[in-house]
Amino acid sequence: xxxxxxxxxxxxxxxxxxxxxxxxxxxxxxxxxxxxxxxxxxxxxxxxxxxxxxxxxxxxxxxxxxxxxxxxxxxxxxx
Amino acid sequence: xxxxxxxxxxxxxxxxxxxxxxxxxxxxxxxxxxxxxxxxxxxxxxxxxxxxxxxxxxxxxxxxxxxxxxxxxxxxxxxxxxxxxxxxxxxxxxxxxxxxxxxxxxxxxxxxxxxxxxxxxxxxxxxxxxxxxxxxxxxxxxxxxxxxxxxxxxxxxxxxxxxxxxxxxxxxxxxxxxxxxxxxxxxxxxxxxxxxxxxxxxxxxxxxxxxxxxxxxxxxxx
Numbered sequence: 001x002x003x004x005x006x007x008x009x010x011x012x013x014x015x016x017x018x019x020x021x022x023x024x025x026x027x028x029x030x031x032x033x034x035x036x037x038x039x040x041x042x043x044x045x046x047x048x049x050x051x052x053x054x055x056x057x058x059x060x061x062x063x064x065x066x067x068x069x070x071x072x073x074x075x076x077x078x079x
Numbered sequence: 080x081x082x083x084x085x086x087x088x089x090x091x092x093x094x095x096x097x098x099x100x101x102x103x104x105x106x107x108x109x110x111x112x113x114x115x116x117x118x119x120x121x122x123x124x125x126x127x128x129x130x131x132x133x134x135x136x137x138x139x140x141x142x143x144x145x146x147x148x149x150x151x152x153x154x155x156x157x158x159x160x161x162x163x164x165x166x167x168x169x170x171x172x173x174x175x176x177x178x179x180x181x182x183x184x185x186x187x188x189x190x191x192x193x194x195x196x197x198x199x200x201x202x203x204x205x206x207x208x209x210x211x212x213x214x215x216x217x218x219x220x221x222x223x224x225x226x227x228x229x230x231x232x233x234x235x236x237x238x239x240x241x242x243x244x245x246x247x248x249x250x251x252x253x254x255x256x257x258x259x260x261x262x263x264x265x266x267x268x269x270x271x272x273x274x275x276x277x278x279x280x281x282x283x284x285x286x287x288x289x290x291x292x293x294x295x296x297x298x299x300x301x
Contacts, residue, residue, distance in 0.1 A: 010181075014226055017186050017252075063143070066136055066172065068179045069226060 002051045005075040008065040009040035040070075051076055080296050083110040083120035085150070085166075087141045091128030092163065092275060099275040100124070103292035112144040122159040122203070122295050123150055125166025127219075127273060137180060137222045138168030147173055159203035159295050160267045164220055167259070167269030176260055176269045177235060178227035183220065184252025192284040193218035193272050194247040195258050202242055202265040206297055207290040214287035216277040218250050218258075223271040225253040225260075235260060242268055 010016050019037040026034045043064055045056070056074060065072040082105045086093045097107040108120050112130075117123070130141035141147065147169070154160050154175055162170035170176040183189060194215050197208040208214070227235070232254055235241060242259040249256050251271070259270035274288025 013228070014181065015184065015252075017182055017184050021186055063139070064135075066139070066179055068171070068177075068228075069181060 002047045002049075003077050004045040004047055004051055004056055005077070006043040006045065006056075006060045006064050007040060007073045007075070008043070008060075008070050009038055010069055011071050014069045080105045080122075081108050081118070081120045082106070082292075082295065083108045083117060083123045085110040085112060085123055085125050085146060087112045087128070087130035087144060087169075089128050089130040089132055090126050090165070092273065093126040093128070095273075095275045096124045096126040096163070099278045099289065099292050102278050103289055103296065105292065105296055110146060112141065112146050115145050115149060117146070117149050117153065122161070123153075124275075125150075125160065125162040125169050126275070127164030127166060130165055130169065133222065136168075136172065138165055138170075138172040141165075141169045142172035142174075151175060154262070154267050157264065157266050161204050161291060161295070162267075162269040163273055163275060164223070164271055167271055168222070170267060170269045175267050176262060177231055177240075178225055178257075178260065180220075180222050180271065181224045181226050182222050183224050183250075188219070188221040189223070189250040190219040191217070191250065193245060193250055193258075195243045195272060196246045197243055199239060199242045199261060199265070202261045202268050202294075204268040204291045204294050205242060207294040213246065214277075214290075215285045216272045216274050216288045217284065218272040220251060220271055223251040223253065225257045225271065227254065232257075238263065243270060243272075 019039040023037040060072045100107040197212045200208045200210040244256040274291040277283035277288030
């Protein structure tokens, strides 16, 4: 069993109002040292057998992320 | 003229779209996302709502539904498709329209009557309007902020593919006040506001929305 982690975040040039709202809350809580928050998605996929990296990349880039607005990072970890 | 209205799990405005099409003089045909059957329709409306609860991204899972494969194939051959609100999100996710719809800039759901300017009166869905015409239809969305890379926005503007713009206030922070865009051939249109809610004096702020549904009747006949 392999575990694949996929992180999806908005591209830097796409504004992230949710991240900005979190940043605003942090400021109100006194965490003035935090200067930026970007919110994203974290997927954990479990794969039977040897993971096919090309297939996983395709899954990440065509379904889990929308390449128009999001960047994606793939992390493979074998148990 | 048979015009399909495609219902996904979580679609809300399919019944209103059917009603608008009937008032426009079309024969509405109910389509179901899981079928591979377009029932010989001449055009398709993708209605508003929250298909699959907006899980993953708004419109993302609906865009991969079985019947959407048929819609994409037929749209490639020139079949007119109108995506309203969630339907617009589905069209972007399916790759039929450029750009993406994201969380409103102010993070609030926005629900109000909205003035638009029709920028293109020669698409399959807007030929009954005049270029520059001001219309008022409801807008209601939480993820209606249209975004694309600046270079893509420049290209869209250069190619005249902005169909409608918000005027008198941008309800969601959309880039360049864009409310709707069209495909290169003018057959596929995505629109964030809701023309199907503005087809009768009794229930809408105007009857300005009816033109989208009457336009396509002529477009299909042409």
